[in-house]
Amino acid sequence: MKERHEHILGEVVRAYLNTGQPVGSRTLAEQGELGLSPASIRNVMAELERQGMLSSPHTSAGRVPTDSGLRYFVDSLMAVDPDMNQQLENAVAGHLPGTPERNILLKRATDELASLTHFAGMVWVHEQGFNRINRIELVPVSSEKLLAVIVTDSGEVQNRLIVRPGDTSDAQLHEISLRLNELLSGCNLEEARLRLQREMETDRLKVRHLLEDLKRWADAPTEGQTEMFVSGQRQLLEMPEFAVVDTIRSLMCAIEEREQLLHLVEQVESEESGVKVFIGSEHALVNMEQVSVVLSRYQGPANLVGTLGVIGPRRMHYERVVPIVDCTAKWVSRMLGGGLQTK
Amino acid sequence: MKERHEHILGEVVRAYLNTGQPVGSRTLAEQGELGLSPASIRNVMAELERQGMLSSPHTSAGRVPTDSGLRYFVDSLMAVDPDMNQQLENAVAGHLPGTPERNILLKRATDELASLTHFAGMVWVHEQGFNRINRIELVPVSSEKLLAVIVTDSGEVQNRLIVRPGDTSDAQLHEISLRLNELLSGCNLEEARLRLQREMETDRLKVRHLLEDLKRWADAPTEGQTEMFVSGQRQLLEMPEFAVVDTIRSLMCAIEEREQLLHLVEQVESEESGVKVFIGSEHALVNMEQVSVVLSRYQGPANLVGTLGVIGPRRMHYERVVPIVDCTAKWVSRMLGGGLQTK
DNA sequence: GTCAAGCACTCTAGCGAAGAGAGTGCCAGT
DNA sequence: ACTGGCACTCTCTTCGCTAGAGTGCTTGAC
The missing domain is CATH 3.30.390.60 (Heat-inducible transcription repressor hrca homolog; domain 3)
Structure with a gap:
C-alpha cells in the first residue's frame, strides 16, 4: 500500500478510536496532521473504501474503519511506545506483589487487567487433565x-x-x-x-x-477443568457503544456461558509472538460485531498453561491494550514459574 | 381500609406485576374479577390515590402502585399458596443435595436463588470476627x-x-x-x-x-470478613424495566461495590419472622427506585450467621419470591447446622 | 500528473404539527 | 350507591420539513 494511503488510514483509525464517530475529510484536514486539502483526502478515502479498509454508514456520514482496516492498523501501523512498555511492567509488578496461592494470584491478575484497561479482564486456567x-x-x-x-x-x-x-x-x-x-x-x-x-x-x-x-x-468429572476468572464487567456498561442493551446482553451471556469464549481461547497458540487480537467479526461471536478480544497465553510450571486477556469495544486503544495484556501474561508466567516451582 | 378498597388495590397490584404497565379502570373492569363498572372503579382508585397507594404517571395513563401500595400488598394482601411452599422446599432440597464444603454450599444456594427467581441471587457470610x-x-x-x-x-x-x-x-x-x-x-x-x-x-x-x-x-485484616456470592446478574438484563442502561449500571455498581448493600443487610434482624422486603425507595440505594430487595437471615452453627436473598425489579412477584428466599434460608441453615456441627 | 476549489447531490438528525388512542373526572340519571 | 355518557387531557406515533455534514465529480492551476 502506498505510503500516503497508510498515513491517511492511520489518521482515520486514530480519530475513530478517539471519538467513536465516523470521520470526515474536513475534520481530518483541519486537524493538520496531513497537510492536505479535504478534496485530496477524499480521493484517498474513496480508494481505501474500494479496498475494503473503510466504509461509510451512509452517503453523507464520514468513514469508519472496517475490521480489515483495524486489522491492518494493528498489524502494520500501530506504534507501541517503548517507554510505555517499561512503565506498564512496573505498574503491573507494583500492583501485584507477593506470591500468594495460585487462584488468588490469578484473580488479582484479572482485576489488574480490568483496572488498567477499563474493560472486562478474563483469565483461564487449562488443566489439560495432566495434573499430578x-x-x-x-x-x-x-x-x-x-x-x-x-x-x-x-x-x-x-x-x-x-x-x-x-x-x-x-x-x-x-x-x-x-x-x-x-x-x-x-x-x-x-x-x-x-x-x-x-x-x-x-x-x-x-x-x-x-x-x-x-x-x-x-x-467425579473434574468440574472447572478450565477455570475462569472475570472482573470489571461493570466497566463495559460505561462505554457509549454499549448503551443499547442488546449488545451488552450478548456480551454478558457470552461471558457467563463460557462455551463460545473457550472456543476462541483455543485459537490462541502459545508458540506465537504473544498477544492475539480478534477484531469485530473475526471472533465469530454472535451479535458481537462491535466487540474485540485481546488474548495472550501464559505459561506456569509443569503442565499448567492458561490464557488471559480482555474483552471490550471494537473501538479500543489497541496501542495501549496490547502491551497491557502482554505484560500481564509475562508477569503471571514469571510469578507462577518462580514462586510455585515444585522441584 | 375498606374491604372494597383492599380488593381493588390488590387487583391493581396484581395486574401491574404482570404487565409492568399502568393499569386503567376499563381493563380492570373487563378482566371481570370485580364485577364493577369502570366508573365505580375509578372512584375507588381516586380515593386510593389520595391515600398515597396509587399514582398516575400523567393524567391519561392508568395507575401504578406506589411503594406504599406495594408495601400494603406485601404486608396484608399477599396470599402465599400453601402448596407452593411445600413444592418449593422440595425443589430447593432436590437441586441442592449433599453436604459439600461451606463455600460451595453457599455458592450453590446463590445459583439456586437466581435460577428460581430469574433475578440476581446473593449470599453473605458475616464472620463477626469470633471464629475459633x-x-x-x-x-x-x-x-x-x-x-x-x-x-x-x-x-x-x-x-x-x-x-x-x-x-x-x-x-x-x-x-x-x-x-x-x-x-x-x-x-x-x-x-x-x-x-x-x-x-x-x-x-x-x-x-x-x-x-x-x-x-x-x-x-492481616481478615479480608472478605463479610464474604459475598452473587449469581445471575445477567438475568436482570432481560427485564424490560432495565432496558435503560442507567438503571442497570447503578445496579451493577451497587453489587460490585458492596458497601451500600452491606448497609442494607445490617437492617435484617435475625429474630424477625424471616423474610424482609425492601421496595423501591425503601432501601435508599441511589438511582434504584425501580429495584426491590428481598432478604432473609440464615443461621449456621456456632458464630456463623449470614444473609441471603435476591435483588430484582420493583415489579416482582412477591408472592413467589418471598417463599423462595424463605425456603432457601431455612434449607441453608439446616444444611450448615446439620452437616458441619463440630461437637 | 497531482492537487485544490467549487458545486450539486444525498442522507440524517432534530423539530414541530397533527391525529389517534387511552384514560380520567365529573355530572346526571336510575 | 352504582352506571352511562361526555368533555378534557396527555402521550405516542407519524409525517413533513429544514439545517448540517459529507461526499463525488468536474474543472482549473501548477
Whole structure:
C-alpha cells in the first residue's frame, strides 16, 4: 500500500478510536496532521473504501474503519511506545506483589487487567487433565468429618469434606495420611483411581469407606477443568457503544456461558509472538460485531498453561491494550514459574 | 381500609406485576374479577390515590402502585399458596443435595436463588470476627514452601502458602503441626495472635520464621470478613424495566461495590419472622427506585450467621419470591447446622 | 500528473404539527 | 350507591420539513 494511503488510514483509525464517530475529510484536514486539502483526502478515502479498509454508514456520514482496516492498523501501523512498555511492567509488578496461592494470584491478575484497561479482564486456567498429585493430607475437623486437602504439582489446592472412619484417633489419621502419600504422590488422576481401586481390595488400613470417598472424588468429572476468572464487567456498561442493551446482553451471556469464549481461547497458540487480537467479526461471536478480544497465553510450571486477556469495544486503544495484556501474561508466567516451582 | 378498597388495590397490584404497565379502570373492569363498572372503579382508585397507594404517571395513563401500595400488598394482601411452599422446599432440597464444603454450599444456594427467581441471587457470610480455630495443619508442598490449612469451627477452610523453615523433614513438620494444634485449637484470632507472640519468645521448636509468617497472617485484616456470592446478574438484563442502561449500571455498581448493600443487610434482624422486603425507595440505594430487595437471615452453627436473598425489579412477584428466599434460608441453615456441627 | 476549489447531490438528525388512542373526572340519571 | 355518557387531557406515533455534514465529480492551476 502506498505510503500516503497508510498515513491517511492511520489518521482515520486514530480519530475513530478517539471519538467513536465516523470521520470526515474536513475534520481530518483541519486537524493538520496531513497537510492536505479535504478534496485530496477524499480521493484517498474513496480508494481505501474500494479496498475494503473503510466504509461509510451512509452517503453523507464520514468513514469508519472496517475490521480489515483495524486489522491492518494493528498489524502494520500501530506504534507501541517503548517507554510505555517499561512503565506498564512496573505498574503491573507494583500492583501485584507477593506470591500468594495460585487462584488468588490469578484473580488479582484479572482485576489488574480490568483496572488498567477499563474493560472486562478474563483469565483461564487449562488443566489439560495432566495434573499430578503432589501431596495429600487428611485434616481432622470433627468426630464425624475430616478434610482432605490435595496439592497438585501445578500449585493448585483442592479440598473436600469427607466422612471420617469411625473410631480413628488423630494419630491414626496421620498414619493413613502418610500411607496415602506414599500411594498417590506423583500420580495423575487416572493412576490415582487405579491405585485406590487396588488398595481397596487389599485394604491394609481398614478404611474402606474413606478410600471409597476418595475414589468418588477422583471419579467425579473434574468440574472447572478450565477455570475462569472475570472482573470489571461493570466497566463495559460505561462505554457509549454499549448503551443499547442488546449488545451488552450478548456480551454478558457470552461471558457467563463460557462455551463460545473457550472456543476462541483455543485459537490462541502459545508458540506465537504473544498477544492475539480478534477484531469485530473475526471472533465469530454472535451479535458481537462491535466487540474485540485481546488474548495472550501464559505459561506456569509443569503442565499448567492458561490464557488471559480482555474483552471490550471494537473501538479500543489497541496501542495501549496490547502491551497491557502482554505484560500481564509475562508477569503471571514469571510469578507462577518462580514462586510455585515444585522441584 | 375498606374491604372494597383492599380488593381493588390488590387487583391493581396484581395486574401491574404482570404487565409492568399502568393499569386503567376499563381493563380492570373487563378482566371481570370485580364485577364493577369502570366508573365505580375509578372512584375507588381516586380515593386510593389520595391515600398515597396509587399514582398516575400523567393524567391519561392508568395507575401504578406506589411503594406504599406495594408495601400494603406485601404486608396484608399477599396470599402465599400453601402448596407452593411445600413444592418449593422440595425443589430447593432436590437441586441442592449433599453436604459439600461451606463455600460451595453457599455458592450453590446463590445459583439456586437466581435460577428460581430469574433475578440476581446473593449470599453473605458475616464472620463477626469470633471464629475459633478448630484445626491447623501444615502440608509440605515443595522444599521451600508449605501450605498452612486452617479449619474454623464454622466450617470454613482457609489456606495460604508460606515459606518452609530450612531443613525440616516431613516428620518434623508434623511435629510442629501437632504443637500448633495444642497451642491454637479453640482460639479466636485475637488469642491466636497473643499466643503466637508468646511462643515466638520461647520458641521451643526453632521455627521463628514460620511463626512469624503465621502471625502475619493473623495480623492481616481478615479480608472478605463479610464474604459475598452473587449469581445471575445477567438475568436482570432481560427485564424490560432495565432496558435503560442507567438503571442497570447503578445496579451493577451497587453489587460490585458492596458497601451500600452491606448497609442494607445490617437492617435484617435475625429474630424477625424471616423474610424482609425492601421496595423501591425503601432501601435508599441511589438511582434504584425501580429495584426491590428481598432478604432473609440464615443461621449456621456456632458464630456463623449470614444473609441471603435476591435483588430484582420493583415489579416482582412477591408472592413467589418471598417463599423462595424463605425456603432457601431455612434449607441453608439446616444444611450448615446439620452437616458441619463440630461437637 | 497531482492537487485544490467549487458545486450539486444525498442522507440524517432534530423539530414541530397533527391525529389517534387511552384514560380520567365529573355530572346526571336510575 | 352504582352506571352511562361526555368533555378534557396527555402521550405516542407519524409525517413533513429544514439545517448540517459529507461526499463525488468536474474543472482549473501548477
